[in-house]
Amino acid sequence: MLTSNIEIQNTIIDIKVSETKTMSVYLNKETGYLSILKPFNPNTGLSEPVYVLKISEKFNQPIILPDTLEFLEINGKFNQPIILPDTLEFLEIKGEFNQPIILPNRLQELIINGEFNHPLILSDNLEFLEIKGEFNQPIILPNRLQELIINGEFNHPLILSDNLEFLEIYDKFNQKLDLPNSMREFIVEGEFNHPLILPFSLHLFSIDGKFNQPLVLPDNLSNLSICGIFNHRLVIPNNLYTLNIGEQYTQPLIIHNNVRLTIGTETYR
Numbered sequence: 001m002l003t004s005n006i007e008i009q010n011t012i013i014d015i016k017v018s019e020t021k022t023m024s025v026y027l028n029k030e031t032g033y034l035s036i037l038k039p040f041n042p043n044t045g046l047s048e049p050v051y052v053l054k055i056s057e058k059f060n061q062p063i064i065l066p067d068t069l070e071f072l073e074i075n076g077k078f079n080q081p082i083i084l085p086d087t088l089e090f091l092e093i094k095g096e097f098n099q100p101i102i103l104p105n106r107l108q109e110l111i112i113n114g115e116f117n118h119p120l121i122l123s124d125n126l127e128f129l130e131i132k133g134e135f136n137q138p139i140i141l142p143n144r145l146q147e148l149i150i151n152g153e154f155n156h157p158l159i160l161s162d163n164l165e166f167l168e169i170y171d172k173f174n175q176k177l178d179l180p181n182s183m184r185e186f187i188v189e190g191e192f193n194h195p196l197i198l199p200f201s202l203h204l205f206s207i208d209g210k211f212n213q214p215l216v217l218p219d220n221l222s223n224l225s226i227c228g229i230f231n232h233r234l235v236i237p238n239n240l241y242t243l244n245i246g247e248q249y250t251q252p253l254i255i256h257n258n259v260r261l262t263i264g265t266e267t268y269r
Contacts, residue, residue, distance in 0.1 A: 001122045002074045004132065005008075009201065010032070013096050014183070014243050016081060019250065019261050020136050023206055023225055026147065028267045031237060033061075033062045033063065034183055037164075043045045047070035048212045049147045050066040050067070050068055050069055050192075051068060051069065051070045051071060051074050052069075052071040052220075053065070053066075053069055053071070053073070054072075054073040054075070055074050055076065055078045056075040056076040056078075056095075057071070057075075057076045057077070057230060057256065058077050059074065059076065059077065059078055059214075060076075060077045060078050060079060060080060061080065062081065063080065063082065064082065064083075064085065065204060066085065067084065067085045067086075068085075068087055069085050069086060069088055069229055070085055070087055070088060070089045070090065071088075071089065071090045072084070072088055072090070072091050072092070073091075073092045073094070074091075074092065074093050074095065074097045075092075075094040075095040075097075075114075076094075076095045076096070077095065077096055078095065078096065079096045079097050079098060079099060080099065080157055081099050081100075082099060082101060082204065083102075084101060084103065084104050084113065084266065085104065086104045086106060087104070087106065087113060088104045088107055088229070089106055089107060089109065090107075090108065090109045090110075091103070091109070091110050091111070092110075092111040092113070092115060093111065093112050093113060093116045094111075094113045094114040094133075095114045095115070096115050097114060097115065097116055098115045098116050098117060098118065099118070100118045100119075101118070101120070101123065102121075102251075103120060103122065103123050103165065103212075104123060105123045105124060105125060106123065106125060107123040107125065107126055108123075108126060108127050108128065108131075109127065109128040110122070110126060110129050110130070110194065110224060111129075111130045111132075112130065112132065112133065112208045113130075113133040113135075113152075113265070114133045114134070114223040115133065115134050115138065116133065116134065116135055117134045117135050117153075118137065120137065120139060121140075122139060122140065122141065122142050122246070124142050124143075125142070125144060126144060127145060127146045127147065128137045128144045128145075128147045129141070129145060129147070129148050129149070130145065130148075130149040130151070131149065131150050131151060131152065132149075132151040132152040133151075133152045133153070133205060134152065135152065135153065136152075136153040136154050136156070137156070138156045138157075139143055139156065139158070140159070141158060141159060141160065141161050141164075142161065143161045143162060143163060144161065144163060145161040145163065146161075146165050146166065147162060147164075147165065147166040147167075148160070148164060148166070148167050148168070149167075149168040149170075150168065150169050150171075150173045151168075151170040151171050151173070152170075152171055152172070153172055154171075154172070154173055155172045155173050155174060155175065156175065156265075157175045157176070159178075160176065160177065160178065160179065160180050161180065162180050162182060162183055162211055163179075163180075163182055164180050164183060164185075165182055165183060165184045165185070166183075166184065167183065167185070167186050167187070167190065168180070168186075168187040169187065169188050169190060169192050170189045170209075171187065171189075171190040171191065172190065172191050172192065173190065173192055174189045174190075174191040174192050174193060174194070175194070176194045176195075177194065177196065178197075179196065179197065179198065180199065181198050181199045181200065181201055182201060183199045183201055183202050184201060184202065184203050184204065185203065185204040185205075186198070186202060186204070186205050186206070186243070187204075187205075187206040187208075188202065188206065188207050188208065188209065189206075189208040189209040189211075189228070190209045190210070191209065191210055191214060192209065192211055193210045193211050193213065195213045195214075196213060196215065197216075198215065198216065198217065198218050198221075199218065200219065200220060201218075201220065202218050202220065202221055202252075203220060203221060203222050203223065204221075204222070204223040204224075205217070205221060205223070205224055206223075206224075206225040207225065207226050207227060207228060207230045208225075208226075208227040208228040209228045209229075210228065210229060211228060211229075211230055212228075212229050212230050212231065213232070214232045214233075214243055215232060215234060216233060216235070217235060217236065217237050217240075218236070218237065218239045219238065219239060220239055221237050221239065221240055222239055222240060222242070223240075223241065223242045224243050224244070225243075225244040226241070226243075226244065226245050226246060226249050227244070227246035227248075227249065228246070228248075231248065231249055231250060231251060231253065231262075233251045233252070234251065234253065235254075236253060236254060236256065236259070238256060240256065240259050241258065241259065241260060242259070242260045242262075243255065243259050243260070243261050243262070244262045245261070245262065245263045245264075247263065247264040
């Protein structure tokens, strides 16, 4: 983990990362870039590739990332231009980082948070995407995407991938959505309030926030939670197993005997 700036220039410095890993770094006086030269095990002296790197706290120097890196977490004060290696599979952006980046095509998981707010071309292999913080740029979702979490400032139209299984919506997002038939879990909170056609494949559905549109529940639904201002009549499907209802919901319901019912803080069986 890099947590503070390196001051000594044109000298190889060993940084202890853990009991079994030390990194040799070099700060080039002319370019100002920090390079990771030789990660090694101090107990054996054997060289070990850097697969995981976390940048946090006060560290804020230009850095050349190792070409073996698979996991990168950016946090804290760091806000320097950066080139992501082609080997990267996981990227989390937090803190003050707000520089343009090109995502490698191998990337499978991406978490955007903090102050970052630059246009992005998402990789074709992306399977997990979480958007939080200040990010509010138009994006095209890749077809392999299986899980999407939208939070924070983001509020742009989206075409959901045909393979999407898990979708969570919070905060300011309020755009029309066509849910794919692959959906298994759907959580709606925040500002979202558009008509929905729930797919037959849906097993879990949770309503909260400002959503208040008529709904037809799919037959395969097994878990339903109704909170927020939602107050429309519902036909409960036969396969429903758990039902959570907020105290604000005032519509009559026909509940089957096998449903585990919670109203407010009280649970009935």
